[in-house]
Structures are given as C-alpha cells and as structure tokens.
Amino acid sequence: MVVTAGIDIGTGAVKTVLFAVDGAATQWLARRTDRVRQRDPFQLATGAYAQVLAEAGLRPDDVGYVATTGEGELLDFHTGHFYSMTTHARGAIYLDPQARAALDVGALHGRATRIDARGKVLSYRMTSQCASGSGQFLENIARYLGIAQDEIGTLSRQADDPERVSGICAVLAETDVINMVSRGILAPNILKGIHLSMADRLAKLLKTVGSIDGTVLMTGGLALDEGLVAAMQEALRKEKVPQPIRNHPDSIYAGAIGAALWGAFRHGRLARRLGQSAAA
Amino acid sequence: MAASADIIDRCQHIFDDLHFRAARDWKAAVPGRFVVGYMPFYVPRELIHAAGGLPLGVLGGGDQLEVIHGDAYYQSYICRIPRSTLELAVTGRLDFVDAMLFPSTCDVIRNLSGMWKILFPKVRARYFDVPQNFSDHIGGTFYIHELTELRALLAELAAHAVTDDAIRASIALYNENRRLVRAVYALRARMPWQAPAAEVYLLMRAGMVLAVEEHNRMLDAYLEAAAAEKRPMRDNSRVVVTGAFCEQPPLNLIKSIELAGCYIVDDDFLLVNRWEKSDVPAEGDPIAALAGAYLHNSVNMAAKYEPDEERKGLHLVEAVRRTDAEGVIFACPSFCDPALLDRPMLQTVLARHNIPYIAFKYAENSGQMQPIREQAGTFADSIKLWSEP
Numbered sequence: 194m195v196v197t198a199g200i201d202i203g204t205g206a207v208k209t210v211l212f213a214v215d216g217a218a219t220q221w222l223a224r225r226t227d228r229v230r231q232r233d234p235f236q237l238a239t240g241a242y243a244q245v246l247a248e249a250g251l252r253p254d255d256v257g258y259v260a261t262t263g264e265g266e267l268l269d270f271h272t273g274h275f276y277s278m279t280t281h282a283r284g285a286i287y288l289d290p291q292a293r294a295a296l297d298v299g300a301l302h303g304r305a306t307r308i309d310a311r312g313k314v315l316s317y318r319m320t321s322q323c324a325s326g327s328g329q330f331l332e333n334i335a336r337y338l339g340i341a342q343d344e345i346g347t348l349s350r351q352a353d354d355p356e357r358v359s360g361i362c363a364v365l366a367e368t369d370v371i372n373m374v375s376r377g378i379l380a381p382n383i384l385k386g387i388h389l390s391m392a393d394r395l396a397k398l399l400k401t402v403g404s405i406d407g408t409v410l411m412t413g414g415l416a417l418d419e420g421l422v423a424a425m426q427e428a429l430r431k432e433k434v435p436q437p438i439r440n441h442p443d444s445i446y447a448g449a450i451g452a453a454l455w456g457a458f459r460h461g462r463l464a465r466r467l468g469q470s471a472a473a
Numbered sequence: 474m475a476a477s478a479d480i481i482d483r484c485q486h487i488f489d490d491l492h493f494r495a496a497r498d499w500k501a502a503v504p505g506r507f508v509v510g511y512m513p514f515y516v517p518r519e520l521i522h523a524a525g526g527l528p529l530g531v532l533g534g535g536d537q538l539e540v541i542h543g544d545a546y547y548q549s550y551i552c553r554i555p556r557s558t559l560e561l562a563v564t565g566r567l568d569f570v571d572a573m574l575f576p577s578t579c580d581v582i583r584n585l586s587g588m589w590k591i592l593f594p595k596v597r598a599r600y601f602d603v604p605q606n607f608s609d610h611i612g613g614t615f616y617i618h619e620l621t622e623l624r625a626l627l628a629e630l631a632a633h634a635v636t637d638d639a640i641r642a643s644i645a646l647y648n649e650n651r652r653l654v655r656a657v658y659a660l661r662a663r664m665p666w667q668a669p670a671a672e673v674y675l676l677m678r679a680g681m682v683l684a685v686e687e688h689n690r691m692l693d694a695y696l697e698a699a700a701a702e703k704r705p706m707r708d709n710s711r712v713v714v715t716g717a718f719c720e721q722p723p724l725n726l727i728k729s730i731e732l733a734g735c736y737i738v739d740d741d742f743l744l745v746n747r748w749e750k751s752d753v754p755a756e757g758d759p760i761a762a763l764a765g766a767y768l769h770n771s772v773n774m775a776a777k778y779e780p781d782e783e784r785k786g787l788h789l790v791e792a793v794r795r796t797d798a799e800g801v802i803f804a805c806p807s808f809c810d811p812a813l814l815d816r817p818m819l820q821t822v823l824a825r826h827n828i829p830y831i832a833f834k835y836a837e838n839s840g841q842m843q844p845i846r847e848q849a850g851t852f853a854d855s856i857k858l859w860s861e862p
Contacts, residue, residue, distance in 0.1 A: 258708070266732045273708030274734045276850035279858065313859060314851075459708050459857060 195257035195460045196222070196249075198242060199453030201280070201446075202234045202265040205300035205328060205414050208449040209241040211249050211256075214457035219287070222249040224446055238268055260456030262448045275455050278304060283312035283454050284447030285410040289439060293407030295447065296395060296425075296438070298415035300328040303395050307402040312451070316402045320394060328415045334370055334387060338380050345384055349420025352385030359390070366390070388424035396428035409438040416444030477672065477698040480691060484675035487682050488724070491538055491561065495682050496529050497569050507630045510567060511574040512558065512582055513719040514776055515748045516601055517620060517763050522685060523643040524627035524635045529570060530681025530745065533557045536723045536838040546588065547581075552808040553836045554720035555585045562593060571630055572597035574623075578719050578776045579810050597626060605778040607768045616764045624760070640759035648752040650685050653692035655747060658739065660699060662796040665736035666706045668699050670714075671728045677743045707736075710856040711798045714740040715789060715819070716805035716812040718774050720837050729842040730802065734853035738796040741774060748772060775811035786822030793828055799856045802849065803832035829856060 194215040201208040206229060211222040223245035227237045246253065253270075261271040262280040277297065285295035285308065297304045306317040320327070335345055356378050359365035366387070373383050399409065409429075415421050417440060425438050443450070487495055500506045509521045510531040518528040534540065534557030542563040543556030561567050573596055575586035589598035602619055604612030628635050657676065661668040676695055680688040714730065718741045730737060753766040773779060773788035789801060801823055805812035816832060823830050831852045833845060 266734070269705070271707070273857070274732075274850075275857075276733070276847070276854050278851065279854040455858060463708065 195457050196251060196255050197258045197260060197453045197456040197460065198245070198256050199449035199451065199456065200238050200242065200259065200261045200265050200268060201448035201452060202238055202261065202263040202268070203299055203414065205229055207234055207237045207241055208446050209238065209245050210446055210449040210453050211245045212453040212457065214454065219454065226445060234264065235268055238265065258456035258460040260452035262452040273456060273459055275452050277448055278306050278314055278317050280448045280451030280455065281412050282306050282308040282314050283451030285412055286310070286312040287450050287454060288441040288443055288447060289408060289410045291408045292410040294399065294402065294405045294409040296399060296409055296411045297413040298328065298395065298411065298421070299413040302327055303398060305398040305402045307405055318398050318401045320398060330366065331387060337370065338383065340380060346419035348381045349384040349388050350423055352381040355382050355385035355389055357386045357390050384420060385424065388420045389427065391421060392424035392428035395425060396432045396434065400432055400434060405436045407436065409436050410444070411438060411440045412444045412447035414445055416440040474701065475694050475698055477695055477702055480695050480698060481672050481675055484679040487679045488675055489537065491534060492566050493529065493682060496527055499527050499684055500569055507571040508569060509572045509574060510570040512576060512578070514578055514744050514774065515576055515603065516574045516745065518745065519640060519643040519647050519763065520620065520623055520627055520635065522646065523639040524631040526627060526630060527684060531558055531561070531567065532681060532721050533837050534561055536840060550808055551581055552720050552806050553838060555581050557837065558585065570596060572599065572626065574599055574601045576601045577603055597630065599626060603767065607780065609768065613764050613768055616767060617760055620760050620763055637759050641755050644753050644759055644762065645755040646685055648755060650689055651747055651749060653689055653696065656696055657692060660696065662738045665711065665738055666704050667702070670731055670737035671724060674724065674727055674742055677746055680746055681743065708857070709734050709736040710800060710853040711736050711738045711796065712800050712802050713738065713789065713792050713796065713798045714802045714804050716803045716816065717742050718744050719809060720806035722804055722835050723837060723839055725842055726804070726835055726839060726845055729845045730849045733846045733849035735849050738798050739792045744772060744774060775815035786819045789819055790822060790826050790828065799860060800852060801828060801830040802852070803830060805834055807834045807836050829860065
C-alpha cells in the first residue's frame, strides 16, 4: 500500500488530494480546493498539502509519491510531474469508468481528450490562446454583471431567449455583453448566450478528437457549472455527437486524482526497478 | 569550496554578456594578445592556444539581441545564427576579435566567411574546411594541409612561430579540459538531478569565452560542488537531445524540457569541447595527432559524413544505451539543413531500435515555450506510463 498526493495547480484554483493505493484498490483519504485569488499558488499548494496530511492524520514521510500537474512543476517537494491531459484522462476514468473522453474546461482553456479504458490518451485538441472559451472570461463577465460565481449555472438555466456572444474573441465578446446590458437584456439570457457560445467551440473540439466509444466526462473548474453542462448537451445534439456528456460532483478534482493515481503507478514501477537493481 | 550556485551565477553573467567583457579583459591584460572567434561546430582550439591566442566561441546572439542589420543580409528562409552573428559584428560587439574561423558546417556558414571578408577587411576571416573522407592518405593529407595553413595564419597574428612543443602543451591542456567536460557529462548522466542541464549548458558556454586554464579550474570546482550538494531527485524521463549543434537553443528551452519532466542526460550542444572522444596524443607530430583525432576519434553528427551506411545513426543509439536514456528529443533550429536533413535518417534508426522520439524546431530567440513544454511533457508521460517496464 502506498499513500500518494496529487496537486493540481491551475490558474484559478489549487486542488489537492490524498489517496491510499493498494494494487487496484484505492481509498480517497482527503481533498481540498483553494481559489488562487491573486495569491501565490505555490504557497497555497504547500499549505493545502499540510492540511490534507493533517486531515488524514499522516506525516510527509508517510507519502510515497507527491505528483503535481497543471502548473505544479515548480513545486519544490514534488516527486514527479504529469502533464494535465494525462492526469485528466486518468481522473476521468476514476470518476466514470465508462468515460472515453474527458472535456477539461478550466480558467484558461478547454481541452478535449479521447481516452481508452486504462486512461491512456489516444488523441487530444486544445482551444487556441483566446480566452473567450474559458472560465476566466465567464468569471469576468459575471463580475461585470454583479453575479456571484455559484449563481451562474442556475441563472443560465432560467434563460428564455439567450443572446449569443462572439465565440472567437474575448474582447469582442465583452463588447457584445456591454451592448446587451445597455439594450436591457436580462442576465440569464446573457449568461446562457455565453454558455452556448462556449459550448459550440467545445463541441467542435470534441468532434475533432475522433470517434468516442463511451461517455464524455466534463472535468476541470467549469464542469460543475450546470448552465454550461446543459449548453454542452444542446451543442452536442446540434453537432450530432450521440455520446452522452456528464459531469461528476468531484469533476474539479480530476487532474489531482489522476496525478495521485499515476503517482502510485510510478511508485510501484520504481520500487520494482529498485528491487531488480538490488537483486542484480 | 565554492557553491555550484556561485559558479553558475558567474557563468550566467558570461552568457548574458553580448559584449564578451571576459574575453576583452583577457586580451587587454597583456599587450600582444589576440582573440580568434570561431563558429560551431568545431575548430582545433589547441592551435589558437598554442599561438598565444584566445579561442572565442561565437554562437549567435541568443534571445536577448534584437537583430536589425543582420536581417538585411539574409533571406527569410535562412536560419537565425548568421543574422545575429552579423548583428554582433556590425554593432561593434566583436570589434576586439582579430580573426574569425568559419567551419564547414553548412553553405550558410561558409558564405558568412565571404561576407565577413567584405564587411570586415581588417579581420582575418577564414573558412576552415574539414575532411569528409576519413582515410589517412586522402582526408588526412588534406586536413594536415588545412591545419598547416591555419598554423601559418596564427603565427602571423602572434608575430612568432607556433612551435610543435607549444602545440603539444596545448593539446595536453585541452585533453584535461575534455576529461573534465566528460566528467561533468558523466555526472549528469549518472545523477541528472545533481547537475541540471541548464547548469551544465551554462558551464560549457563559459568555456567558449574563458581561457582554457580558467575553464578547467571552473569545471573542477563545479564537479566538487555538484557532487557535495544534495538536491531532490525527481521521477523524470531520461532523454537525449540532438540536432542543436550549431544555432543554440534558448536557455529557456533547455529549462522547459527539464521542467516538463525530462532529464537531459546527453546532448550535442557546443560539441567543440568534446569533439574528440578521448585524449589527443600529446607526443610526436602534433599536427598529425590533431588530424588523426579528427579522422578516427571524433563524434558523429550531421555535418560530418558517415561513409558506412550501416553505421548511420548508430551513434545516437549508442548514446541512448550509454546514458541509460529512455527516449530522444530532436530539437533542431528552423532552416538548419544539416540537422533537418539528417533527422529522418536518424529517426528511422531509432524506430528500428524501438527508441521513442519526438521532434520540434526552434530559433535561438524563440520565446513561446508552452508548445515545447506540452510536447516534452506528454513525451515524458508516455515514457513513464506506457513504455515497457
């Protein structure tokens, strides 16, 4: 049995998890999400790691592998770093064993990954640099509209006549929103319009990764935005993608989970290699 | 004992200084000293040293030099190193250099030697040709003639003869340099967390500017410091980086590869300092010794012809085996004919030996590292998670 930590340092939040892994059996020991909010993410991660250890009643020496993902490669106490796509793929399989694609929508970009039953990445596509398809953009718009972040999904689902925004450029999209506000468009219709525009781009992204033989799991910070999930379902219907798209209450942890589980895998492999070297 | 951080800090200053103050100071310290610039990939630095000169590696302008004049001399489909090298010269940064050597890396570098003659008539510019035939009586005879001509040029600059004894002494000194360079590379291959690739690179770059005696002391001190310090070992994939023997990658590219989860355990940056695979004989005829070392004891790379088709690319397989590497990253400068024409042949050999690889291109002033991190990161993951245990 090995205890592993997964730390996903994202642009918007730091997600930290602790797992005990014994062969195929896994036990999720602790979890924590810290919003970055202009603080040093590495200090946040260090503090979060101490907190999850305390929650699980463990010491740093009890942890066999500290795996980072996202922007976590500079965290000084990590054992290994995994690329986000790799960890979201593994996290998606953990959260939904039927998942054959992960749609990671974070603060800065969206990423569609086609995966197999082991969590191996088969193909992937990312949104381009423009921020209009990202959580950061949505967060900015919510702030302009004076809406709390956790209200976005609920309000979006109340829309009756959504107004679409530019799906290409964040600057144009923000101008669209300013125009909508001055025209008296209600916030739910503005938010739903943004969700639909984002969903259009993400659905096209999903179509480019190839044939998906299972469900699509939304991961990342925006996976819990019910408004975006509903818009994604509409967009996939429009794009004639038959696979169901779901989220999971722990979707935000997918990257951190994947990091921790891959960390356990590497720990086992390295231990075997060390054993072989010692035997030789 | 100096800390490795202090040594690397000094190397970083030398690396950042596009006015080459360390070389200028060396020249100004004693009247009559002279400086001979050289471009990648190889010149016999022993001869320059034996004549009393300082061999100065001119490796382009890197990512901190804005190229304005240099662009006027080259088409857009030419690599960046000749432009930035011209920029260095046109802006007076190389005004203390008495002679320039242009090795036969490619047509662009050869043509740069001609341009140098026209633009800087007071500087002794020489296209330094090396043999592509490796038999003693053909390539050897040719190369001894080439070395003899270079010896005469250096004697002119020094205003005295370059004696056999002086060359033998310089060969011995450079043998020591090569031994220390090999020791640093061996340390990195054994414990890459103790000698990160960016540090090793800066250490080797300092040797392109400093006198060999000083560089030897620096290498010695680094070896002692790096072995004594304890740094955390990461679970990274071990890779060989190849294709970067001429235009140098930005330092951030080297750092990005390692940050993305790869340990660079071998590379072909700055090949001049380990061109000969073992010592050059420091006895007998020194010119014949240098020629023999080039013909029979030098590394393989794209600008050197491989006469045996069966042997093509095996040096890379051997590098992977020797350093216990798990994959190869082809990092080639954009528009680099030798590296990019060689790449498919080398990739075929790697595929035949089941060695995974990826490839990308860069320019010395590339600033956007996200795609590099992405490629290197996913490559590292694929090795760590999906290769055979």
